[in-house]
Amino acid sequence: MAVLSFVEIADGKIKKASVEAAYYGSKVAEGLGTDSVAVVFGTADAATLAALGEVGVKKVLHANDARFNNFDSKLYTKLLAEAATASGATIVVASFNHNGKLLAPRLSVRLKAGYVPGAVELPVFTGNEAVVKKNVYSGKASAHYKVATDVKIISVNPNSLSPVKTAGATAAVEAFAPSVADSDFTTVVKSVDKITGTIPLTEAELVVSAGRGLKGPENWGMIEELAKEMGAATACSRPVSDVDWRPHHEHVGQTGLTIRPNLYIAVGISGAIQHLAGVNGSKVIVVINTDPEAPFFKAADYGIVGDAFQVVPQLIQEYKKFKAAH
Amino acid sequence: MKILVPIAKVPDTTSKIAFIDNNTKFNPDGVTFIMNPTDEWYALVRAIELKEKQGGEVVVIHVGLADSDPIIRKALALGADRAIRVDADPTDAYFVATQIAAQAKEGAFDLIITGKETIDYNSFELGGMIAELLDWPAVALVSKLEIENGVATLKREVEGGTETVEVKLPMLVGAEKDLAIARIPNMKGIMSAKSKPVAVVAATGDTKLTVIANYALPDKAKQIKYISPDNVGELVRLLHEEAKVI
Numbered sequence: 001m002a003v004l005s006f007v008e009i010a011d012g013k014i015k016k017a018s019v020e021a022a023y024y025g026s027k028v029a030e031g032l033g034t035d036s037v038a039v040v041f042g043t044a045d046a047a048t049l050a051a052l053g054e055v056g057v058k059k060v061l062h063a064n065d066a067r068f069n070n071f072d073s074k075l076y077t078k079l080l081a082e083a084a085t086a087s088g089a090t091i092v093v094a095s096f097n098h099n100g101k102l103l104a105p106r107l108s109v110r111l112k113a114g115y116v117p118g119a120v121e122l123p124v125f126t127g128n129e130a131v132v133k134k135n136v137y138s139g140k141a142s143a144h145y146k147v148a149t150d151v152k153i154i155s156v157n158p159n160s161l162s163p164v165k166t167a168g169a170t171a172a173v174e175a176f177a178p179s180v181a182d183s184d185f186t187t188v189v190k191s192v193d194k195i196t197g198t199i200p201l202t203e204a205e206l207v208v209s210a211g212r213g214l215k216g217p218e219n220w221g222m223i224e225e226l227a228k229e230m231g232a233a234t235a236c237s238r239p240v241s242d243v244d245w246r247p248h249h250e251h252v253g254q255t256g257l258t259i260r261p262n263l264y265i266a267v268g269i270s271g272a273i274q275h276l277a278g279v280n281g282s283k284v285i286v287v288i289n290t291d292p293e294a295p296f297f298k299a300a301d302y303g304i305v306g307d308a309f310q311v312v313p314q315l316i317q318e319y320k321k322f323k324a325a326h
Numbered sequence: 327m328k329i330l331v332p333i334a335k336v337p338d339t340t341s342k343i344a345f346i347d348n349n350t351k352f353n354p355d356g357v358t359f360i361m362n363p364t365d366e367w368y369a370l371v372r373a374i375e376l377k378e379k380q381g382g383e384v385v386v387i388h389v390g391l392a393d394s395d396p397i398i399r400k401a402l403a404l405g406a407d408r409a410i411r412v413d414a415d416p417t418d419a420y421f422v423a424t425q426i427a428a429q430a431k432e433g434a435f436d437l438i439i440t441g442k443e444t445i446d447y448n449s450f451e452l453g454g455m456i457a458e459l460l461d462w463p464a465v466a467l468v469s470k471l472e473i474e475n476g477v478a479t480l481k482r483e484v485e486g487g488t489e490t491v492e493v494k495l496p497m498l499v500g501a502e503k504d505l506a507i508a509r510i511p512n513m514k515g516i517m518s519a520k521s522k523p524v525a526v527v528a529a530t531g532d533t534k535l536t537v538i539a540n541y542a543l544p545d546k547a548k549q550i551k552y553i554s555p556d557n558v559g560e561l562v563r564l565l566h567e568e569a570k571v572i
């Protein structure tokens with residue numbers, strides 16, 4: 001028996017979402033009294049993988065093969081199924097991130113294993129039955145999924161839990177050689193277009209976001225400066241990206257990205273329900289708006305009723321002072 | 327080219343969310359149901375665009391009961407050629423996927439385009455499950471899709487950017503925004519939808535892998551703390567000492 005976590009590497013580092021998945025897997029393993037095992041496909045540095053020990057992983061199965069460097073949902077499903085069998089996994093954990101969202105349901109079919117997408121808490125077991133909580137209706141409610149299949153698959157909502165690390169702990173890295181044929185490779189990567197110099201929104205812990213209240217694209221300088229000071233990513237409301245004040249990849253909400261950072265600062269955004277759908281999973285929400293009746297205040301933890309053009313420059317100054325003192 | 331587009335029925339985003347029967351069922355009272363937005367705006371419209379350009383047929387498939395007729399008619403009004411309704415309650419993703427995969431096999435499709443995730447369960451399960459049942463390649467979060475000589479060129483979202491990939495048909499594509507520009511049905515479409523065929527078929531098998539035990543609403547409305555615009559330093563202090571997020 002084991003709990004197997006699917007871990008991804010990007011730019012030589014373990015993805016933040018994968019660290020969370022591996023930590024989740026370790027906590028489940030701890031609860032069940034079994035081993036936490038991780039699996040990695042593609043080239044990676046052994047020391048990087050061994051560091052998964054810090055989040056409780058005992059063993060890393062490493063398919064160190066450059067042919068596996070690019071995500072291919074059909075191929076990866078086969079590889080992951082083989083790793084699950086090889087490790088005797090009864091629970092397979094992935095992140096509910098870009099790749100996990102497609103891989104986990106495929107694996108569910110292949111292993112005929114019940115699957116809970118986007119878990120926000122650890123499972124609760126009663127005998128062979130697991131109950132797992134996930135958010136539904138764009139965060140307006142939650143649901144408890146019951147799974148009783150022999151093998152269970154859980155994908156973890158990014159930013160749902162903060163991994164506690166044991167500094168210096170290492171995992172044993174073992175070679176893993178799955179059997180593949182040429183026909184297993186289905187997806188050829190032609191080019192990659194990374195937005196450089198900024199923090200990917202879905203990975204960011206802090207996000208500074210602004211809306212139509214800023215009046216025009218020329219006023220985003222202070223938003224970018226605040227974000228840069230804080231090491232935050234920038235986001236925006238839909239009307240702002242619709243008129244090209246900001247790039248489309250910054251648009252959050254029902255029709256844009258769903259994010260769950262630790263801190264979401266909303267400047268000059270009214271808080272329409274479609275906007276909230278993309279951000280109300282954030283741990284802490286700060287709203288800065290001139291209108292005390294703006295609906296966003298109902299979803300906020302901290303609010304400043306005030307003019308962004310006065311409040312944001314002050315916030316930059318105050319944050320600089322704070323940073324200097326800490 | 328034959329394209330299949332699964333469509334789901336979901337409560338409108340502005341619906342009040344409430345549960346009944348000991349929090350085991352969604353309360354549909356007074357709720358307007360719509361076609362899942364990403365199914366309609368991106369998946370279906372891109373399928374129709376491809377057909378307009380390259381010929382072929384667009385078929386929509388829905389697993390649901392007779393009260394789903396309005397959303398099926400809307401899909402036909404937008405330009406789908408015909409529809410299949412599997413007459414069953416769509417309770418579990420695996421069950422729904424097996425129904426759609428069974429019809430997909432029978433219909434010899436080249437391409438399936440799904441939406442992103444339904445706005446009710448936010449689960450993102452269906453596409454992956456259908457693809458695996460058919461043993462097809464699949465790419466999700468696709469914002470660009472072109473097809474030439476049986477090969478799809480797709481742009482998909484990855485962390486912090488996009489990736490352009492090539493995949494041979496048949497395949498399954500999960501749509502993301504920008505894949506197409508949403509349309510509204512015109513009068514001609516609405517009229518012709520009335521006479522387009524909707525095949526109602528019985529479900530095959532009833533294997534389910536998960537059950538929703540119950541739902542819960544958030545405990546209480548958040549307690550907001552207001553800070554004076556003249557004392558912004560206090561916000562920084564609270565974020566550090568109280569909220570512990572910086």
Ligand SMILES: Cc1cc2nc3c(=O)[nH]c(=O)nc-3n(C[C@H](O)[C@H](O)[C@H](O)COP(=O)(O)OP(=O)(O)OC[C@H]3O[C@@H](n4cnc5c(N)ncnc54)[C@H](O)[C@@H]3O)c2cc1C
Pocket residue numbers: 210211212213214236237238239240251252253254255256267268269270271272273274275278288289290291294306307308309
């Ligand atoms: C089907 C559908 C899907 C949608 N999807 C999305 C989505 O994914 N994401 C999204 O964001 N929207 C979405 N929308 C649009 C959404 O309904 C709102 O229209 C939009 O979020 C409003 O953007 P906003 O808050 O920037 O602008 P506004 O609503 O115009 O709000 C501007 C705010 O700025 C405040 N303000 C003005 N001046 C200042 C100042 N000097 N300082 C501080 N505050 C100031 C105002 O009081 C106001 O509250 C969708 C709508 C529909 C119908």
